[in-house]
Amino acid sequence: LGKLIREVLARIEPEIRHSGVQLELVVPDDLPTLSADQFQIEQVVLNLVRNALEAMTDTAPEVRQLVIRINQSRPDMIEVAVVDRGRGINREAEARMFDPFFSTKPLGLGMGLPISRSILEWHGGQIWSDRKTDCGACFRFTLPITHGEASDVDDG
Numbered sequence: 633l634g635k636l637i638r639e640v641l642a643r644i645e646p647e648i649r650h651s652g653v654q655l656e657l658v659v660p661d662d663l664p665t666l667s668a669d670q671f672q673i674e675q676v677v678l679n680l681v682r683n684a685l686e687a688m689t690d691t692a693p694e695v696r697q698l699v700i701r702i703n704q705s706r707p708d709m710i711e712v713a714v715v716d717r718g719r720g721i722n723r724e725a726e727a728r729m730f731d732p733f734f735s736t737k738p739l740g741l742g743m744g745l746p747i748s749r750s751i752l753e754w755h756g757g758q759i760w761s762d763r764k765t766d767c768g769a770c771f772r773f774t775l776p777i778t779h780g781e782a783s784d785v786d787d788g
């Protein structure tokens with residue numbers, strides 16, 4: 633998962649640089665390898681990072697900061713936290729942001745979060761946003777650690 637996130641960040645490096653956001657990625661050394669649909673998880677990470685960058689356009693340049701932290705939250709679960717210092721999530725958005733086609737952006741489709749939720753639930757994980765007292769948003773998602781070497785595919 634650390635490798636996947638690094639690759640996604642490298643791919644949109646120009647976007648990140650242009651946004652003036654300072655990025656921090658925290659990956660523990662002993663993280664187990666995941667078995668998941670790489671393309672789908674990339675879409676989840678891409679949307680969370682883009683949402684964070686877009687939320688920080690009005691943030692003062694010196695505090696534009698994005699922290700992505702991976703940790704093993706349970707013996708069988710990996711959790712990723714994406715924390716920004718943007719405008720935060722108002723009540724309406726909090727209630728509706730996982731609904732299809734809810735967007736507060738002029739060119740937003742409003743499909744990033746609902747698709748991410750479907751992807752993660754299909755993988756046996758979850759996605760939610762934390763209430764935060766200070767400014768910004770904190771999204772978290774989890775993915776289960778599936779044991780077993782060769783067979784990534786379930787029968788049936």
Ligand SMILES: Nc1ncnc2c1ncn2[C@@H]1O[C@H](COP(=O)(O)OP(=O)(O)OP(=O)(O)O)[C@@H](O)[C@H]1O
Nearest residue numbers: 683684687720729735736740741742743744745769
């Ligand atoms: N980090 C964030 N900070 C503040 N608001 C957010 C954040 N992430 C999501 N939102 C709110 O949730 C809405 C839905 O997000 P979602 O990713 O589903 O759609 P979108 O970004 O608007 O469009 P799309 O992802 O389809 O291009 C956003 O329009 C925004 O109002």
Ligand SMILES: [Mg+2]
Nearest residue numbers: 679683744745
């Ligand atoms: Mg989005």
